[in-house]
Amino acid sequence: HPSLPPRTLKELIAFARARPGQLNYGTGSVGSNPHLAMALFVSMAGLEVTHVPYRGIGPAMIDLVGGHLHLMMANVLAALPHIRNGRARPFGVSSSQRSSVAPDIPTIAEAGVPGYAVVQWFGVIAPAGTPPEIIARLHSATVRAVHDPQIKQRFQADGGETVGNSPEEFAAIIRSDLARWGKVVKAAGIKPDQR
Structure with a gap:
């Protein structure tokens, strides 16, 4: 103050x-x-x-x-x-x-x-044991979304940034945090x- x-x-x-x-x-x-x-x-x-x-x-x-x-x-x-x-x-x-x-x-x-x-980060997660092909489809859709120019612009307007980590990189971030x-x-x- x-x-x-x-x-x-x-x-x-x-x-x-x-x-x-x-x-x-x-x-x-x-x-x-x-x-x-x-x-x-x-x-x-x-x-x-x-x-x-x-x-x-x-x-x-x-x-x-x-x-x-x-x-x-x-x-x-x-x-x-x-x-x-x-x-x-x-x-x-x-x-x-x-x-x-x-x-x-x-x-x-x-x-x-x-x-x-x-x-502070936000991510898309799925239950343990979700089949790899479902994870791959979810990841692909998420990456497409976060790289969409309108979505990137919206995140930037809110002070954020978009990242499209791999599922393995995201899991490592979660473990580290x-x-x-x-x-x-x-x-x-x-x-x-x-x-």
Whole structure:
């Protein structure tokens, strides 16, 4: 929130370290992508801040722009109107590259937490044991769809990008993320129904 004195991520980290437990961050729910992304940030930056779970990202954003929350991890497109009107201050984007819709905002890694990168992805999955020929047809249709110019444009307008990984590459991403986020959940002590 703009009421905080820090203007950069490095300043924010120093400010929070000097005030352990005094800052808070909100998320739309326990265990959500923004919750895990903030838990990873807090861990990598060596901070002690309080998590405030909400029942949806909307109420959390309202409290952020109202000055009741200090920090939150939000979708760039959802945050931009509040950033532009001065009711929210960006410290960095979570991806490994700057956002095409907000190129002036540095990545968290370049702004002060080297190695930090979090992206939210969506994928098409099928039940275990689905015949390979069905997987191949589903994959082919998905790749055609994500490479369609209108679909690519729509994703880009929403701040995303389309990727047509192979089923094997996608499975590797899922395995890697399960291991990565399992460690974050354990280290942060995140449990279901933590409201």
